[in-house]
Amino acid sequence: MKKTMSIIIAALLVLSMPAFAGGAGEAASGEVYFLNFKPEIAEVYTNEVAPAFEEATGIPLKVVTAASNQYEATLRSEISKSEPPTIFQINGPVGLQNWKDYAAPLDDTAFYGMLSDPSMALSDGGQVLAVPYTVEGYGIIYNDAIMRAYFALPDKAVSISSAEEITDFATLKAVVEDMTAHKDELGIQGVFASTSMAPGSDWRWQTHLFNVPLWAEFRDKAGGDSSQALATAFAAKTFDFTYNENFRNLWDLYLNNSVSPKGLVGGKNDADSMAEFALGQCAMVQNGNWGASQILGVPGNTVADSDIKFLPLYMGLDGEEGLGICVGTENYLCINKQASPEAQANALVFLEWLFSSDEGKDLVTNSLGFITPFNTFAEDEQPTDPLARQVTKWMAKGDVKSIPWTFAGIPSEQWKADFGAALLEYINGRMSWEDTAQVAVDAWAREAELAGR
Amino acid sequence: MEKSIRKWFALFALPGMICFSVAFLIPFVWAFILSFCSFTTITNASFVGIENYIRAFTVDNYFTQAFWFTLAFTIVSVVLINIIAFTFALLLTKDVPGTNAFRTIIFMPNLIGGIVLGWIWNVIINGVLAQFGLNIMSDSKFGFWGLVVLMLWQNAGYMMVIYIAAIQNIPQDELEAASIDGASWWTTLTRIIIPSVMPSITICLFLTLTNGFKLYDQNLALTAGQPNHGTEMLAMNIFNTFYSRVGFEGVGQAKAVIFTIIVAAIALLQLFFTRKKEEAL
The missing domain is CATH 3.40.190.10 (Periplasmic binding protein-like II)
Known part of the structure; x- marks a missing residue:
């Protein structure tokens, strides 16, 4: 049997x-x-x-x-x-x-x-x-109504008088920090929306914000040719994170002038951040034109279409007055x-x-x-939502060059997960900035090898 | 009779055997074979030997880290769940009014699914930690104790029901004889109650132990393994290896085989020792 x-x-x-x-x-x-x-x-x-x-x-x-x-x-x-x-x-x-x-x-x-x-x-x-x-294009989306309210303050600490005059990191930092000092007068809880770090919501940082230093490094390695940055990154066995301090400049600015204190951002997702912006609780949020529906479609949205505008991701690179938003x-x-x-x-x-x-x-x-x-x-068949219009406007500007999306050259999704996890450890105060940057470098070498570069 | 059982055994066992093969045996054998292969989907596998098993430990140390985290979690949760469930069972078999209502209330959380429970506790814990300007992602110890509390809440009631059934089955005359002989409360507990419910203890230990090791959905909903893999348990590590890393499907499979062997070994060892204890008593 x-x-x-x-x-x-x-x-x-x-x-x-x-x-x-x-x-x-x-x-x-x-x-x-x-x-x-x-x-x-x-x-x-x-x-x-x-x-x-x-x-x-x-x-x-x-x-x-x-x-x-x-x-x-x-x-x-x-x-x-x-x-x-x-x-x-x-x-x-x-x-x-x-x-x-x-x-x-x-x-x-x-x-x-x-x-x-x-x-x-x-x-x-x-x-x-x-x-x-x-x-698509992304950068710092800002609410011009709040910016105008700030620039109308009698005791503002900066000499410029509109958000469009912000063309480098130093000015951005001065404006943002002064806005934080005046946040009660402006009726906001913080200048930037929460730095969303909940699981699955860290792509705005480990991919999008990271694109700028990534592009800058591989542009240099391609002999200054911006159009070759992606191809160079895609073939790169190693990554030095030359511009890690620039990344940190803007990253710290986001964290220190946020709606949420650092301890709470681990529970925020990107939809929370977009809702904070739509409800007028903050003046700025880093995101792209795909986020339009998350602003315009939110019940209780207080942001007028004409007040939604883009700023490039200024982080203290040389010659960043000539750089636009990230397009790709x-x-x-x-x-x-x-x-x-x-x-x-x-x-x-x-x-x-x-x-x-x-x-x-x-x-x-x-x-x-x-x-x-x-x-x-045809020309008149492009989308009419304010962010898409802003993207086309930035692309058409003659005096600034768009930063191409270089993050497609990141060797694997695992790299993004590792760097995202390191960024959260940095926020939690359990990793120094040097170690965080080192994670990006080490993970690149490992993942590039696994990818057979 | 005996003869006809033998004759028809194969036929009557067939439906069961088919189910067992389709749902367990075949996938298991396939999984074992695939753990030696490199593949994207299971239809295009190619043999690579034990490379997957080497890569499971050499590419990163998340798997070993997840193992120690899971082990620590399982030990703490097994001990706490069983002590608390047993205490509840003792209290709720006393002749006091309202025991049925309390039994129902304590059992209820078990009827809620793991993902929902994870979200509920995520909100509760974040709500409490927000008072201190923190959240569950701030430190992996919050995730650890959050998981322990969650599992206690979910499983203590279930184990309590098993213990209650066992305690109610203890012959009343033994307890009466003990009290007539002047046995103290402690002696009654350790000499009569615990030995009599030993089979239930075996079952409850087995259930909590394997539940602890296999935990996935509560882990996913509560912290998703964050921060920095600090609360990632074995099952989640395997899932992430398989689905989130391109070219690592075979490695995930190898980890799953190792995982199965570990869980089976620990569960069998535990059964062996508690059974021995049962027989000794």
């Missing part, structure tokens, strides 16, 4: 293996499954885009959203299912290395053909695998080549519909709020 049992078990084991191996790639329906990266507009996709697309073409569209540092994890578990995502997003060249086995070539598609600048797409092995769909993209779309051919074809129909039909473009411009890199959009 024992023998019978063992035969049954062995048979079951063997039988089960093809079931595991054969699961993927057999999706029966042509449903387009889009794994979205942007939580701010998740509802727009499910409530507006999906119904409109289904009505226009009859193709079902399913949108699932994953973010807060969970995109890679969600993608990994979803893509091994029997109906994997058809359209997924990668964050740049590092992401492409991880997912190139799943990305279908896009060279001959109309979607790729719509790019105004085809060189923006990502390629590997001579094939175009990922196409960017939105250009980490949003590239790929088509999963392991999805069913029908779903892949439908995915291209969806992307073409979204970015070239009148109905789709209207949704992109007015509901999703993307500044797109496609030639199908």
Whole structure:
């Protein structure tokens, strides 16, 4: 009898293996499954885009959203299912290395053909695998009404009279610290919104704020050529954090002039920070144009559209008067080549519909709020929310240069997690600044080696 | 009878065996095989030998750190949960009014899911610490004791119910004989009550021990392992290795195999010793 049992078990084991191996790639329906990266507009996709697309073409569209540092994890578990995502997003060249086995070539598609600048797409092995769909910008968002109130104070300590005259770190620091001294008169709880450090909310610092010293270092290493900074960073085995003191300048300014005392920021998430700004509890918050919906859509929002403006991330770099906000993209779309051919074809129909039909473009411009890199959009079809308009305005300024997004060259997500954790330890007073900066350097060397650089 | 049982054993055991194989045996064997492979999804694995096991300890020390944290947490929570649950059980088997109401109240937290509990305690602890200008992320010791309190709150009631059932099953005549012989309260407890409930102690120790080691959702909702991996437990470390590090899926799998072996070994050892104790009494 024992023998019978063992035969049954062995048979079951063997039988089960093809079931595991054969699961993927057999999706029966042509449903387009889009794994979205942007939580701010998740509802727009499910409530507006999906119904409109289904009505226009009859193709079902399913949108699932994953973010807060969970995109890679969600993608990994979803893509091994029997109906994997058809359209997924990668964050740049590092992401492409991880997912190139799943990305279908896009060279001959109309979607790729719509790019105004085809060189923006990502390629590997001579094939175009990922196409960017939105250009974004970030900096310090400020509420001009509060700034005007400050500059109207009779006893202000600075000589300038508007926020637009702030063009370097020294001025920014003087203004911010004097505003903190006058915060009761200004009716704010702090100049900056809380430095959100809750799990999953530290990307504004370990990725976005960090972009400036990262760019500056690799611009230097590329012989001063700003456009080569990303490529240099992407190939770099080591990172010296030359500009760590500059990072610290602005980082300390955020922490010392915040709505929340240092001990509490570990419990704040980015939505809290944006709400503080929308409710007028603070004058400034570091974020990008994707945050518009988190300001304008908040019940009790006290900030007028015309008062929402950007300042660059000044941190004491040489010649920073000539630097603008950080502009770039980490949003590239790929088509999963392991999805069913029908779903892949439908995915291209969806992307073409979204970015070239009148109905789709209207949704992109007015509901999703993307500044797109496609030639199908006319000048007057760019989004009208105040932050997107500010991004285009900063990009068009002749006397300042935008800082390109260089953080796509960070060797791994683990690097970001390690640096974020070190920043929290610094806030908690358990790590000195030297040690915090050293974590960034050591983790880069380790992760770059693991990434095979 | 005996003969027909033998004859039909395989057939009647089959549904159970299928379930056991599909839900446990096959995944376990697969997991074991995958721990020697490099893979992104389980359908494209390639063999790499014991490299994953080496990398589990050499790339960073978070796994060993998580092990010591988990061990410390488990010891503290096992001791506290069982002492408190047993005390409650003793108090609530006394003949006083309202015991049923108290039993229900103490048992209730067990009906709430781990994630919800984690959030509730996150809010409570942050609310208290805010008075001192701190929060749960400020220091890993807050996360540690927060987890201990959370687990106590959740599990003491459950273990109490098991102890109550056992205490109520103690033959009344033994207790009467003891009190007639003039045994003190302490002697009655250590010589009659505890030996009689020994099987329940075995079960409760086993449950709290394995719960402590396997803890994940409460850990995630309360601190998510922050600050700086200071409150990261083994299960969470494995999850993070597998899902958050590209190219580390096999390492996560190797850690999971090590984890399974550790938990099984500790649980079996504990069972062995408490069973021996049961028999000795």
